[in-house]
Amino acid sequence: MPANEKLKEKISHLPHKPGIYKFFDDNGIIYVGKAVDIRKRVSSYFNRSAQHNKKTLKLVSQIKDIEFTIVDTEADAFLLENNLIKQYQPKYNILLKDGKTYPYICIVNERFPRVITTRNKQNDGSRYFGPYPSVTSMNVVLELIRTLYPLRTCTYNLSPENIAAGKFKVCLEYHIGNCKGPCEALVEETEYNQHIAQIKNILSGNLSVAKNYFKEHMAAAAAEFQYELAHKYKQKLDMLEDFQVRSTVVSNTLTNxxxxxxxxxxxxxxxxxxxxxxxxxxxxxxxxxxxxxxxxxxxxxxxxxxxxxxxxxxxxxxxxxxxxxxxxxxxxxxxxxxxxxxxxxxxxxxxxxxxxxxxxEGRQEKNKELNEQRELRVLETLKKDLRLTELPRQIECFDNSNFQGDNPVASMVCFKNGKPSKKDYRHFNIKTVVGANDFESMYEIVTRRYRRLLDEEKPLPQLIVIDGGKGQLGMAVKALRDLNIYGQVAVVGIAKRLEEIFYPGDTLPLYIDKKSESLKLIQRLRNEAHRFAITFHRSKRDAGTLKTELTDIKGIGPSTADALLQKYRSVKKLRELSQEELAEEIGKAKAAVLYAYLHHSTEEAR
Incomplete structure (x- = not known):
């Protein structure tokens, strides 16, 4: 049974229930979706193709299998879909995560707790606040806390036994006023923990507890005529007020x-x-x-x-x-x-x-303008270097490919405004030339290309580039003359060895500065045409080898070989199929013969 028939059969048995569905290609999950009605939603991908955009059509063309999971409600389907997207990251789902971890402020689970930053949240009894979307925003809060409260930064084990034994001495942080010296029992644990409780409130967004604390202590210090101490509390209260004013944008009645x-x-x-x-x-x-x-x-x-x-x-x-x-x-x-x-x-x-x-959008528009300016500059330079009469908005480049005379093919690549226009690329199977004759092959493909453009009344390019020397260029010119369009479009040849540019009728080549943008554009054209031709030649050669191998099997004819070749492309993929899967493609009798051959040859290879 063909793959599309298998999918139709599977879709017909999907349930009319809420749940999620997964689309697979040959390599795994490519899309996860949710649905109130799984069958209706999945069917819509295949029944409403006229309403789909190009991306959706491409997704549908790659679907090889479908799986589903039924859930109780649409909300359950939504949450399950979200979890599966994060787990598998299918290429057709929007992906939010970019792989980075966000920072936390951590109050460490220890005696006289430290306040530290970390990106690794653990289940260790510590209290984590965040995560923060940026280190900058986190540091603003952290700096406020460290200014308001003198906290230890050392990693000593401040157990009662260690402190009583006098194992530790105060450090510079104590002497400059950033720490109260818990390592030498210079601060009561209850007072330290009171500060930690206020820090937890601040990190939770509740500043009122800390503000009330500083107000009460400011008033008490002033009542005892300790004005310097009262001023310190006033400064800390002002810091909190300033922090809250800079953050507050709505009514205090709104929370969480x-x-x-x-x-x-x-x-x-x-x-x-x-x-x-x-x-x-x-x-x-x-x-x-x-x-x-x-x-x-x-x-x-x-x-x-x-x-x-x-x-x-x-x-x-x-x-x-x-x-x-x-x-x-x-x-x-x-x-x-x-x-x-x-x-x-x-x-x-x-x-x-x-x-x-x-x-x-402004940045994209600016980049677009800059790219267009650069493209125009390169084309203007190319026009000047090659002494063209028109700006070469459309350039087409031809190349031949064969291996010891076998499977001769050719390619044509098209650049528009200095960029590849892959939809306009063309492959050519050489039809009228026998053996490896690059000159006659060039005549054939140039003739075929521009006869078709003339028949379809499509515009000609402003420049034709021939990958080769004088011989190939001469045959391209002959083809253009025979079509009565020579002179309507500029044509040059490029020789690989010295990057020489040849003009029709000129005995001496043109040498363009090796650093010139125009030469680099011609080289890109030539390299792309060569790549495109070689890729086509290899696929054709491999297809011929596979077809010959299949047709050498007794009972497997050319039509069967063609069908298998078109779908599976290689013997390796055929070996991965079970005999039952082969039988669905070519029938039980042929499947038995092919399966035996493929696996017998595998055993011999071992």
């Missing part, structure tokens, strides 16, 4: 909220994430995500919400978005505010997403 906004163009989606605690934005992240299959904004944003909340360990039960998701998320309330402080917060997030989009 996630904000996600999205805007997109045809190629990418731009997303901003804000995390709000106690009226302050404690985390912000902007992302650019390349679309793979023309996904809807709602689908992209729903996936990103789950992934970012997992990465940044959000516990917020309210998520504000600028679009309807149409998908319930467990234990989360989705809101779309129209007025008030939440609307202001949403507008701020969207402003960040729009700024990212504008900046990226």
């Amino acid at each position: 909220i996630d904000v996600f906004t999205i805007t997109s163009n045809e190629q990418c989606a731009f997303i901003n994430y804000l995390k709000v605690m106690n009226g302050s934005i404690i985390l912000t992240q902007s992302l650019e995500i390349e679309k793979k299959l023309d996904e809807e904004d709602a689908d992209i944003l729903a996936s990103v919400i789950v992934q970012l909340r997992q990465e940044f360990e959000s516990t917020a039960r309210e998520v504000i978005t600028n679009i309807e998701l149409g998908l319930p998320l467990d234990n989360i309330t989705l809101t779309h505010p129209q007025i008030g402080d939440k609307k202001k917060l949403l507008s701020l997030s969207l402003k960040n997403a729009l700024y990212l989009r504008k900046e990226r």
Whole structure:
């Protein structure tokens, strides 16, 4: 049974249930999707081809197998899809992770805890805060904490026994006021832990506990006429106030909220994430995500919400978005505010997403303009170096390939505006020439190429490049003369050894500066034509070898060999098939003969 018939058969037995589906090619999973109705969703890929874009059509053409998993609800399907995408990273799914790890602030699980940074979160009893989207944002918070609280940085084991035995001495950090000296019992453990508790509140976004602490101690010091100490507490209180003012953008009544906004163009989606605690934005992240299959904004944003909340360990039960998701998320309330402080917060997030989009699109437009300027400069240089009358917007280059006279082929590559236009590349099987005759082969392929363009009334290129010396160039000119188009298009030849440029009728070659951009463009054309011809020649030669090997098997005829060759390309792939799979392709009798031959030859090779 052909592969597409197998898929149709499998699709017809898919369930009308919610769940996920996986598409496979020969190498593994290429796409994971979710569906309320698995059969309807999978069928749509194959039944609505006219509605699909090029990327989706390419995905469908590569599908070799389908698997599915049924779940209870659409929300379960969404979460399962998200987990599988992260696990397998299929090439047709949008991928959020870029492989980097985010930093945390860690309060170490030890006596007189240290406050450190780490990218490796462990289940060791320590308290981790974050992750932070950047080291810079994390260091701002860390610097505030270390300024407010004198904490130890040493790694000593400060057990009561070690301290009592006098094993440690205070270091420079103590003498400059950055540490209270717990290693010599110069600070009470209860006082130190009180500071740690305040640090935990600050890192959780709750600054009120620390602010009240410094206010009370400032007032107490002032009441006892300890004005210098009171001033120190006032300075620390001001630091907290300044930190909160710089972070606060909405009402203090808003707490533990996630904000996600999205805007997109045809190629990418731009997303901003804000995390709000106690009226302050404690985390912000902007992302650019390349679309793979023309996904809807709602689908992209729903996936990103789950992934970012997992990465940044959000516990917020309210998520504000600028679009309807149409998908319930467990234990989360989705809101779309129209007025008030939440609307202001949403507008701020969207402003960040729009700024990212504008900046990226502006950069792309600038790069495009720079590339176009460079392309124009190179073409202008080529026009000057080759003394052309027209700017060579379209250049076509021809090359021949054969091996000891066998399987003669040729290629034509096309560059437009200085860049490869692969859709215009052409292969040629040599039809009228017997043996290795590069001159006659060149005449044939040039004739065939431009007769077809003339018949189809398509525009001619401004420049033709012939990979070869005077002989090949002369035959190309003869072909153009016979077509009555010689003089309408410039034609030159390039000899490989000294990079000589030949003109029709000139006995002396032209030498272009080796560093010239125009020579480099001609070399790119020549190398690309050579690569394209060699690749075609090898595939044809290998196909001929395989076909001969198959047709030498008694009972396997040319038509059977052609069918197998077209689908499997190599004997190695045929050997990987079971006898039953071969029987589905060519029938039981031929499959038995072919299977025996393939595996008998394998045993002999061993």
